[in-house]
Amino acid sequence: xxxxxxxxxxxxxxxxxxxxxxxxxxxxxxxxxxxxxxxxxxxxxxxxxxxxxxxxxxxxxxxxxxxxxxxxxxxxxxxxxxxxxxxxxxxxxxxxxxxxxxxxxxxxxxxxxxxxxxxxxxxxxxxxxxxxxxxxxxx
Amino acid sequence: xxxxxxxxxxxxxxxxxxxxxxxxxxxxxxxxxxxxxxxxxxxxxxxxxxxxxxxxxxxxxxxxxxxxxxxxxxxxxxxxxxxxxxxxxxxxxxxxxxxxxxxxxxxxxxxxxxxxxxxxxxxxxxxxxxxxxxx
Numbered sequence: 204x205x206x207x208x209x210x211x212x213x214x215x216x217x218x219x220x221x222x223x224x225x226x227x228x229x230x231x232x233x234x235x236x237x238x239x240x241x242x243x244x245x246x247x248x249x250x251x252x253x254x255x256x257x258x259x260x261x262x263x264x265x266x267x268x269x270x271x272x273x274x275x276x277x278x279x280x281x282x283x284x285x286x287x288x289x290x291x292x293x294x295x296x297x298x299x300x301x302x303x304x305x306x307x308x309x310x311x312x313x314x315x316x317x318x319x320x321x322x323x324x325x326x327x328x329x330x331x332x333x334x335x336x337x338x339x340x341x342x
Numbered sequence: 343x344x345x346x347x348x349x350x351x352x353x354x355x356x357x358x359x360x361x362x363x364x365x366x367x368x369x370x371x372x373x374x375x376x377x378x379x380x381x382x383x384x385x386x387x388x389x390x391x392x393x394x395x396x397x398x399x400x401x402x403x404x405x406x407x408x409x410x411x412x413x414x415x416x417x418x419x420x421x422x423x424x425x426x427x428x429x430x431x432x433x434x435x436x437x438x439x440x441x442x443x444x445x446x447x448x449x450x451x452x453x454x455x456x457x458x459x460x461x462x463x464x465x466x467x468x469x470x471x472x473x474x475x476x477x
Contacts, residue, residue, distance in 0.1 A: 215386040223390055254393055259386070
């Protein structure tokens with residue numbers, strides 16, 4: 204099995220992830236507040252941030268952060284590829300998930316974890332219902 | 343891989359064992375990004391930039407890191423070598439998955455090498471013609 208990274212590397216991850224997520228989180232919150240649609244540039248920026256966080260958290264074995272960012276990236280990718288039709292509720296869902304992700308990153312220690320199940324469940328439910336709609340259309 | 347395929351063809355391991363061993367090998371292959379971080383070839387900031395840049399692109403991680411000027415080709419070659427050294431071979435995975443034991447594996451490997459040498463000398467004779475074969 205892989206050797207765990209030293210706490211210094213984990214701290215560097217926490218700092219970098221916070222720096223990466225903070226501006227995107229604040230941009231999402233302002234769109235939600237002003238009831239403005241999520242524009243493609245911001246969606247791309249969010250996807251890039253979540254993928255970087257997801258993969259690094261995966262290397263470091265930070266399961267909760269990796270799982271939640273992976274689910275967010277799956278939803279963003281599905282929207283981007285046109286596999287699911289964008290819904291206005293996605294912005295609220297992604298904003299909530301990003302806030303939780305930011306929180307989970309901040310609480311990360313080498314053995315620490317956060318409860319991300321509510322956001323994870325909400326994203327899975329969104330993806331499942333979209334998949335069911337596609338299947339119903341195909342029938 | 344040819345050797346392991348020959349084990350399936352001879353019925354020594356099943357196709358399921360082969361797939362399981364392949365999955366095990368893929369699972370145990372450490373990502374290059376992780377190795378670069380561990381070997382201090384990339385900073386955390388550079389790692390994030392490479393991963394973000396690679397989103398939606400088909401280029402491998404190492405190529406993006408070179409394009410961004412974070413790694414040289416030599417660095418990448420060294421990291422790939424480390425990755426390969428740390429990844430168990432397919433044969434090792436077959437043994438670990440319990441598809442065959444180490445002794446059986448070694449016996450089959452010796453046989454395979456013998457047959458491969460014999461096959462390549464036949465090919466050489468065929469390609470060089472009857473005169474070469476007569477010599």
